[in-house]
Amino acid sequence: MVRVLSGERGSKGKDYCILFNSQWAHLPQDLSKASLLELRNQTASVLCSSSDVPRGGFNYQIPMVMRGNCAFYEKVRLAQINGAHGLLIVSKERLVPPGGNRSQYEEIDIPVALLSYDDMLDIHKNFGPYVKGALYAPKEPVLDYNIVIIFVMAVGTVAIGGYWAGSRDVKRRSMEHKRDDGTEKHDDETTDVTLIMICVFVVMCCSMLILLYFFYDHLVYVIIGIFCLAASIGLYSCLSPFVRRFPLGKCRIPDNKLPYFHKRPQVRMLLLAVFCISVSVVWGVFRNEDQWAWALQDALGIAFCLYMLKTIRLSTFKDCTLLLVVLFVYDVFFVFITPFLTKSGESLMVEVAAGPADSTTQEKLPMVLKVPRLSLSPLALCDRPFSILGFGDILVPGVLVAYCHRFDIQVQSSRVYFVACTVAYGIGLLMTFVALAMMQMGQPALLYLVPCTLFTSFAVAFWRKELGMFWRGSGFAKDLPQPSLVELPKDSNIPPASQQDREQMINPTLCVKELQSPTSAAEELADTTSKRDQTEIPIPQSKEEPADENTDNGEC
Known part of the structure; x- marks a missing residue:
């Protein structure tokens, strides 16, 4: 200095x-x-x-x-x-x-x-x-206090996003037989990630990073625009459950032929959409105000991550392992290997994330959580004034945490997988901070997060002797509650064959057993009938679905 x-x-x-x-x-x-x-x-x-x-x-x-x-x-x-x-x-x-x-x-x-x-x-x-x-050359602090804020935001986002994703997915599966309300259909939509999608995603990540390195000043504005749009959608998705609890603004706009508005959205949801877009526009205009714009960027970024964790779904631990391992190699390569391939000796990942020093626009990529340095050292002026953590370091382990929570609910394991994977994520993030302090250079966080989360999830499944089910994702499609076996009222006017058909229509499991062993199936039916006097078996009844407060058809 x-x-x-x-x-x-x-x-x-x-x-x-x-x-x-x-x-x-x-x-x-x-x-x-x-x-x-x-x-x-x-x-x-x-x-x-x-x-x-x-x-x-x-x-x-x-x-x-x-x-x-x-x-x-x-x-x-x-x-x-x-x-x-x-x-x-x-x-x-x-x-x-x-x-x-x-x-x-x-x-x-x-x-x-x-x-x-x-x-x-x-x-x-x-x-x-x-x-x-x-x-003079003041001594630089080993770590800044802002890492505590980044740690809380990252772990909190992963925990909330994983819990929300698992709960919403199980609720959606259990309510599939009910009519979907038009206003909530978008919130329940999820995207199942396949092997082809994983390969395409990794290729796109590599291509975009290389293009940003060579054409940063041109593409940075494209990324800023994409972030504003995605953040608006994420903020809307996070706030909509709370807005729907408000008793006001349930009336819908009149019939029209305008795009999107022909669906007649509720006034409160329309106002929420305007609010979310306005917040993103405010950030886009004042994004370079270092005193307060970083807080708004972090809020929008957390909303975006929660939305992505709720939307993206991996159905097996095998897919989770493939995605995390491939992105682990991607992160390590672009941080530790690319310095040997560039003229400046800087890694592509660090230079693109922090913004090239020779950039004429001096714009920064918004796809990070950023917190200003809190230490009183004057070196905060010289070094990067912010500590950053990329969204990928939240989303990639977060999809595994969400998978663990869904599996917990299906096997009724008291959320042991979810808690263990979340704690492992926190430990991996702490290891990243320690490596950052020791090496004094940018670290690929996935280098520590991926082994911690994968090995912990694997160890819990092995300890509980559920590794096969956990690896294949067993139970997500077939462990839903089956209809109870009931006794049909005997009708003397119905032929025996028709009576048997009705029993098979209500209890398809009995139908399979009768094909295998008619005698045993009859004994089971007789045994169930004899127990009816002792235990009342609930009979599924067709009830009229209660009106949803969001299906108000009244015009404003």
Whole structure:
């Protein structure tokens, strides 16, 4: 950092980012121990020859010169022999640590650092031509407190989304025989993921990431538009169950031939749709307001993730394993392998997620949860001011958590799979944070989340001796309650054959047993009849379905 102050006494200073190489010279960690020296603006020259040195030299000054035309060593050598106590090299390009060889490091004993051209203009604008500056390197905290907020949001989204997805799916299956109301049909729709869909999805992810790396400035606006649309749908899906509980606004709009409105939506649902779209538009307009737009982005992102977890359904643990393993390889490759394939040495995943440094738009991808740094270290200005977690690190393990919850309900296991998988997700996320602190570089979260969730789910199924059912997803289609065996009232006017047909229509299981063993089936029927005096068997009755409050046909 460089703390800049005006030449006047009592003026308020401001910190600016610099990038320096500690092998040239060390900087103090405490600002109070740093020397406050005059910053001399020499940006009219590049300081590559003696003619660029002003008359009188740089006695007890820190000159600011432009980058280019010669090596860093030539600049800092000229500055040092002319009395400078430091050197700031102003760069219009991407900042890189100034380097040299070992012998050059031994010759130089003044600090040299790179300062961005925009910061140099800001210094001149705010402090005038005569300014003072102090160079220092504050200690960076290992972890920021904002990871606690990210942890709560991520684990909470996975837990709520997985619980909601499982409950809605089982409820939908148990209510399939009932008439679907038009207003709720969209909420109950789900998409079963197949093997072909998994392959297509992974290919699309790879293609989009590569295209974003090469054409970021053009495609980033497409992603922003898609996010606004998807976030509006997700927010509507999350708020609609609560809005339907309100007693007001149940009347429908009059008959019309307009698109969508010909379905005559309720006024309250129409107002909810307008509200959700408005929220997304507000974020799209003010998305670069770092003080508060991040909170709105996180809210929209959580709603989008909940909607996706409720909509996407994997029917077997085999499909879950395939999806998670393939995306595990995808994440590791684009974070750890691609730095060896790029000219800058940066991974495609990290650079696209954080936004390329040379981007002319300076836009950021919205498909992440982001929380500003909460530490008081001034290095928050230099490093990324936000910590981020991609939506994929929530959705990919989340579909497994949802599958575990659906399986829990089917086998009546007191949600042991759901709880175990959710806890495993939290542990994997903590491992990601620890690796981030130790390596000080972006981490592929799926590297830790996928093994934790998969192995935990597998271990629980193996321990409960349900691995076969868990792997094949057994029970989702055939474990629904079957009709009870009932005794039909005997009708003397109905022939025996017709009476038997009626019994078979109501109890198809009995029909199968009679084909296999007529005697045993008759004994079972007789036994059931004899027990009727002791136990009352409920007889399914055809009841008129109660009117749904959402089916109000009244016009406004």
